[in-house]
Amino acid sequence: MVALIAIYKAPENKSEFDSHYKDIHSPLSAKMEGLKRLEIAHVKNMLTPPTSTIAEAPYLFCTMYFEDQAALDNSMRSPSGKAAARDLMGFAGPLVSMVTAEVEEIAL
């Protein structure tokens, strides 16, 4: 599994951000081609002091899971991926950082 992870800085206007995220962006993301799972983590507390990687508590993490890197690449190039990206840049361009990652589930 690979994931596209979006990390959002706290917006100035949280209720406006939250409404757009829930009503517009999240449904657009959910339509992305090849998406296997979509998970949103709403940050509550930061337990550690700031570091050079995380200078302040993020506001939200969004993790989009795909079968493999090819599926993620295809999705980002697809019309559904482009629509989600266009919306993202419009409402949260300066707030978002994105990384790709190889995901491993550890047996308990």
Added chain:
Amino acid sequence: MVALIAIYKAPENKSEFDSHYKDIHSPLSAKMEGLKRLEIAHVKNMLTPPTSTIAEAPYLFCTMYFEDQAALDNSMRSPSGKAAARDLMGFAGPLVSMVTAEVEEIAL
């Protein structure tokens, strides 16, 4: 569901970090009381420029899922939680940021 998310900055010695993580830290984390799922995301690429939220690509995300906040709190106070925290501070204290979050899965 709530999650305890650990975000690691890239270590100086990656192979030493990776070995300790895989052989010692990950098994200790997997034993944490009340843990429902343990997922590790090994970052491959950062797609966006540095921002004040993420100044440089993290090296690894670890997401620990619990039923609710009480289960997470209990786990962190339990001997298994303290053992994992003690190990973490010993090998990666200055590298790690930790947040708690409310997790929402979006229907596709």
